[in-house]
Amino acid sequence: MRPLPQEDFAPAPRPASAGLNILVVGVGGQGVLMISKALALMAQRRGFAVKQSEVHGMAKRGGIVFSHVRFAEQVWSPTIARGEADMLIALEWAEALRWLDHLRPGRGVFIADTRKIVPPFACRSRKLGAPSAYARETPADVVGRHADGCALDATGIATALGDSRAANTVLLGRLSAWLDYPVAEWHEVIAAIVPKGTREINRAAFDAGRAWTPPAPDEAPAASAAAAVAPGPDLRIGVSIDAAWCKGCGICVKLCPERCLAMDGPKAIVRTPAACTGCRVCEWLCPDFAVTVRNEGVPA
């Protein structure tokens, strides 16, 4: 499915008569269900049969939320099988990657927010500024290579409009560029389901998403530049033990969360200095003032 030119910027929309399988994914609190509700209402207005199925139990802890929206002349199953989604709307980048295999191979449309929400369990190293275990794929790895569509900083667009929570509506606006439904009708549907006080910002966010155009190619790589942090030992952090003062009580060795200290006979030594995160537990708890931690990020 190719997007066709719409007005002067976007590709031609899909005919309104055809049914669609749309998968909306994100994490808790982003408004996945608001998008699917708007889609379902819109499809109902066109006289389609609509089925919607969702999982939102993990919403409060930033867990996965997804919603299947299917509409056609007749819909039997409420869920979209792998490889059968016509469109994938992702409110979070890692979720976009997680659900990529649900798109129709070669024909699916991919619309994703590039903003990352890094979960705590992806932060495996406690070192200052350490890279997380978050997905390393960039939008350039996906859009145009594995799926057609676009990846945009919807959260940034919404923040610029005054409320980052309208990012879902920005993506809904982008999605609307592929569907042949009148803009006025979208505005009506959105106004009907969002809280009264947020109608204006959601309308603006929808229009901004619908009018979004990809940045010039030379601007694009800016997002991935930050990820290229040089690996290697962090010279700002370090631990040392004064053997003359150490009495070998073993407190530092047993209490170091990174286990970078060890007993060497009657004295404690630094076994893996690179593992030190500069947390200062050993320094605080050494009764003999033998441990010194250097950490320019955290004061003593």
Next chain:
Amino acid sequence: MLDATPKTTCDQKAPFDPREWLRLAAMPHFMCPGCGHGIALRALLAAVHDCGIAKDDLAVVCGIGCSGRVGGYIDANTMHTTHGRPLAFATGLKLARPDLTVVVVTGDGDCLAIGGNHLIHAARRNLDITCLMLNNEVYGMTGGQASPTTAATRVTSTTQSGAIEPTFDACALAAAAGAGFVGREVTRQAPALKTLIARALRHKGFAFVEVMSDCTEIYGRKNDLGEAPEMILSQKADMRPEQHRDAPDQPFRPNALPTGVFVERDLPEYGERLRAHAAAIRGEITP
């Protein structure tokens, strides 16, 4: 009238380096491996640094015992006094030199048994002294005799079949005797201990801080409490943070001691009252 404002200050914005505060010629100190008193000493020095108190304005008064030796390693004005009497010496010092920050470092036996009377009267008078009681539940230096805080069933050299006496709650005693500031912390929570001592140092009036310390060699070994790391790790189960004071016992032990600040109240400070009183009397006598 004596001036109570300190003459110098130190730069508390500079990073804290304990070696600047220690008498390096005396180091390493005499305490046993894993002794909690060393951790308490570091927390005290860090708190003094945080409060911006200069070495020349700090006076540390110690009694007898392992805790009594702590002051000797501090590169400031220090006094090693008789058993149980550091608070009495500190009272005289603070009245004569109100510009000094007077810190008393004492132990459970020194403060509660031999010096019990001095504690209650120092608390009653509310003179501006910070009293740090290092509670390791035993007389460590003299061979491990039972102290007023030795827990029931613990084996010491004077309770070979287990202690049977009830223990002293030093914080409750100090609060009841009238101290303006009372708090307790374990050495395991050294940064929190530092913050607590800093609050005590800033408090105007008698501030009593009980530090739950570990005696590894004399007490822990005899009672199978493990090596130094096991002892300090077990402190987590032995304490109950202040915000959980009224919580049911789980997950804390039934006899877990509360930690945190128990009393913080503004009471008339004894030194100021005494000086004003003395000036008033002199005013009456001289025409």
